[in-house]
Amino acid sequence: MATPEKTRRPDELTLEVVDLIGAVVARYHEEYDEAAAEHALTGAQARLLSLLSLEPLPMRKLAQRLRCEPSNVTGIVDRLESRGLVERRPDPADRRVKLAAATQEGRQVARSMRESLRFAREPLAGLSEEERLALRDLLRRMLGVDA
Numbered sequence: 001m002a003t004p005e006k007t008r009r010p011d012e013l014t015l016e017v018v019d020l021i022g023a024v025v026a027r028y029h030e031e032y033d034e035a036a037a038e039h040a041l042t043g044a045q046a047r048l049l050s051l052l053s054l055e056p057l058p059m060r061k062l063a064q065r066l067r068c069e070p071s072n073v074t075g076i077v078d079r080l081e082s083r084g085l086v087e088r089r090p091d092p093a094d095r096r097v098k099l100a101a102a103t104q105e106g107r108q109v110a111r112s113m114r115e116s117l118r119f120a121r122e123p124l125a126g127l128s129e130e131e132r133l134a135l136r137d138l139l140r141r142m143l144g145v146d147a
Contacts, residue, residue: 027119035113044068046113048076049085049102053110056101058091073100085109 010018029043036046044066051057051065059077063070077100080086085106091097102110115121124132140146 031117031119035116039109045076049106050110052102053107056099058097
């Protein structure tokens with residue numbers, strides 16, 4: 001009798017891939033925290049700044065994306081705002097809502113942190129463009145992201 005999908009144990013290859021993904025994630029976080037420290041930022045501040053460098057977000061959405069309490073986000077935004085990396089502005093769609101947005105300097109710091117990640121630069125550079133495209137497409141497929 002076949003084992004139901006939910007109770008079947010993963011095969012060895014799947015377990016190895018999961019372990020490799022975990023190692024990549026751990027290395028990413030380690031190097032990201034090092035890059036943040038080079039800019040005198042905590043890991044949480046760097047992650048928030050990275051999110052805001054993509055688009056302005058309301059505090060509640062920031063808290064959801066960072067998986068933390070909104071009151072914690074307020075403190076992080078306050079510290080980044082005092083350094084000129086983030087600003088608060090009214091949401092054009094609803095002026096009662098405040099958006100947090102990266103300043104030009106904040107976007108430059110976020111870019112500098114991304115560019116300083118050795119794990120992304122070195123091992124990926126060893127892959128051909130075709131291999132990097134295949135990896136990107138597989139990761140997108142795993143995450144359910146449209147190409």
